[in-house]
Amino acid sequence: MTGGTSGLGKVAAQQIAETPGMRILLGARSASQFAVKTLPLDLTSLASVCVFAQGVIQELGDELIAGLVLNAGTQFPNINQRTEDGFETTFAVNYLAHYLLLQLLLPKLAQGATVVITTSDTHDPDKNPMAPKKLDPELLAYPQGQGGSTGFSAGFRAYAASKLCDLLMARGLAGSNEAKEKGLTVVAYNPGLTVGTSLFRAWPLWARLAMGTVGLIRPMARLATVEQAGQNLADLALGRITPPTGRLYASLVKRQLTWPDPSELARQDVAMNGLWSDSARMVRSFLSGASSC
Numbered sequence: 001m002t003g004g005t006s007g008l009g010k011v012a013a014q015q016i017a018e019t020p021g022m023r024i025l026l027g028a029r030s031a032s033q034f035a036v037k038t039l040p041l042d043l044t045s046l047a048s049v050c051v052f053a054q055g056v057i058q059e060l061g062d063e064l065i066a067g068l069v070l071n072a073g074t075q076f077p078n079i080n081q082r083t084e085d086g087f088e089t090t091f092a093v094n095y096l097a098h099y100l101l102l103q104l105l106l107p108k109l110a111q112g113a114t115v116v117i118t119t120s121d122t123h124d125p126d127k128n129p130m131a132p133k134k135l136d137p138e139l140l141a142y143p144q145g146q147g148g149s150t151g152f153s154a155g156f157r158a159y160a161a162s163k164l165c166d167l168l169m170a171r172g173l174a175g176s177n178e179a180k181e182k183g184l185t186v187v188a189y190n191p192g193l194t195v196g197t198s199l200f201r202a203w204p205l206w207a208r209l210a211m212g213t214v215g216l217i218r219p220m221a222r223l224a225t226v227e228q229a230g231q232n233l234a235d236l237a238l239g240r241i242t243p244p245t246g247r248l249y250a251s252l253v254k255r256q257l258t259w260p261d262p263s264e265l266a267r268q269d270v271a272m273n274g275l276w277s278d279s280a281r282m283v284r285s286f287l288s289g290a291s292s293c
């Protein structure tokens with residue numbers, strides 16, 4: 001699991017760890033605050049993803065993975081951050097590093113395993129006016145010279161676009177031969193706006209104050225608490241909740257898990273195939289220079 005050290009992922013990781021017979025392995029930048037095996041993982045570095053995947057495979061020995069939870073995420077008030085590999089950081093952490101991790105761990109997934117990828121309803125223009133209406137992975141990875149804002153709204157657009165990529169990653173995996181052969185259950189999980197996690201830590205004060213106000217009206221708006229959002233993630237990862245036939249997008253709305261259609265763009269095969277081939281190319285160009293992965 002990634003993203004198990006904070007926010008809703010921490011709640012889910014704890015629930016999974018406490019489940020009898022279940023062993024959880026976290027990939028994280030820092031040690032977990034509860035007793036659970038953690039291997040170093042910094043998603044701003046594809047080399048770190050490689051080392052982490054090798055560590056997981058070594059740790060597993062002959063065992064296989066019953067559930068893979070790709071939950072880590074980040075959000076910035078601009079698009080000025082770059083990873084050590086030169087990618088825009090929101091795109092790289094939320095999506096591309098997870099794409100590589102998925103490829104590296106796919107052979108170790110057990111028959112009937114579950115893969116949960118945390119997305120967001122901010123990907124959907126019907127819910128968020130700043131959501132992407134078209135997808136250009138190259139521009140998301142290297143957002144230079146496209147004009148327009150590079151400030152807060154650009155940061156939020158980059159976040160929404162990265163979450164669209166997460167959804168398309170889930171769809172691409174679900175439709176893959178590997179998923180069919182292994183009978184994988186694939187879920188793209190939207191916890192919905194969840195106030196009280198660390199996701200907004202890099203936001204400017206005015207935006208954090210606005211979010212604090214949303215927190216005050218949470219009971220009236222029936223927004224999920226961090227615990228409820230984490231509990232649903234754990235239930236999906238553990239297979240306690242399974243998708244209805246033909247559904248993949250699990251969205252927590254007013255504290256109820258629903259299975260709606262994702263955005264129109266998220267349903268387009270041409271967007272999905274384009275993203276998968278661009279991602280493979282981006283990762284390949286990194287791998288060609290990597291000493292081992």
Ligand SMILES: NC(=O)c1ccc[n+]([C@@H]2O[C@H](COP(=O)([O-])OP(=O)(O)OC[C@H]3O[C@@H](n4cnc5c(N)ncnc54)[C@H](OP(=O)(O)O)[C@@H]3O)[C@@H](O)[C@H]2O)c1
Nearest residue numbers: 003005006007008042043071072073120193194197198199
């Ligand atoms: N909160 C919301 O309103 C909301 C709504 C929709 C979707 N989501 C999604 O839910 C997921 C969890 O978010 P959250 O709200 O619980 O936020 P959070 O408290 O900030 O948790 C984010 C997790 O991702 C990890 N992470 C971030 N950058 C990383 C990196 N470079 N390398 C490795 N791990 C990294 C964090 O690790 P550290 O402890 O090291 O920082 C933390 O465990 C994210 O995918 C987010 O996009 C959240």
